Structure formats: C-alpha cells, structure tokens
Amino acid sequence: MPVEINQKFFNDIYAVVARIPAGKVASYGQIGSMAGYPGSAREVGYAMAHAPAKRKLPCHRVVNSQGTLAPEPVFGGQARQRAMLEEEGITFYMDGRIHMERHTWSEYEQLSFF
DNA sequence: CGCCTGACAGACT
DNA sequence: TAGTCTGCCAGGC
Numbered sequence A: 001m002p003v004e005i006n007q008k009f010f011n012d013i014y015a016v017v018a019r020i021p022a023g024k025v026a027s028y029g030q031i032g033s034m035a036g037y038p039g040s041a042r043e044v045g046y047a048m049a050h051a052p053a054k055r056k057l058p059c060h061r062v063v064n065s066q067g068t069l070a071p072e073p074v075f076g077g078q079a080r081q082r083a084m085l086e087e088e089g090i091t092f093y094m095d096g097r098i099h100m101e102r103h104t105w106s107e108y109e110q111l112s113f114f
Numbered sequence B: 001c002g003c004c005t006g007a008c009a010g011a012c013t
Numbered sequence C: 001t002a003g004t005c006t007g008c009c010a011g012g013c
Helices: A008-017 A026-033 A041-049 A078-087
Strands: none
Touching: A008 A026, A008 A041, A041 A078
C-alpha cells in the first residue's frame, strides 16, 4: 500500500472536497468546517496545493469566500478555471467573481426531499 | 522547539 | 470599494 497522504487532516479534507457536486462551489473555510476543522481555511488551501491527482478531486470547485479564483499558476490560469466552472453551470458577476450566493454548496442540498 | 510560509477569512481603516 | 492587518493552524526547516 502506497504511502501518499497519511495525515488524517488531509484525508478528511479530501473526503469533503470529493463530495462537492458539479455546478456547486464551496469556500476553503467551509470545507474545513465540514471536515471537522473550523478555522483551518489555510490548511485546506495547502491540502489542495498538495492534492494527489490520483484522488481526482474537483479542487476547481473550491474557491475563497470572496468568490475570486485561484492565483494564475493554478489550473493553468484563472481563465482556465473559470471555463471549467462555467461548463458545470457556475455563473459569474461582471467583475469576474463567482456568483457565490447562488452556487455555494450546502450539505442539505444532497438530501433528496422530492 | 522556535520561526516562517501559505490555492484563507474577517475585521478594520 | 479597495487596500492593509491580524488571527488561524499544520507543514517544512
């Protein structure tokens, strides 16, 4: 069994990120809280930066609370990340920020009531 | 064990 | 609204 990420923190973070559905986004802080580590937004970002490709995590759906995209070097540029999100149905404001109020992911939305 | 770094967040000016 | 400062907490040295 390969070594990879043994840290429970990272594993828990990745588990939550993997559950983000297409067409939805979640902030770093939100992911941290849902994984059981409130106030660890920066660690979530660190985890994404070291996320092994094998996990196939939708890290492009994890954005900061302001709705702005990751730095240029990530995802091959913000335009690239934006394109991926738009393909999933995410909409943006004129200034380039994500329409957070409309796309932020809520666990409850996973429950099918109808 | 101490100090710096970071794909953040929220408060403050 | 934008720019700056401080708090977070694990990882790397």
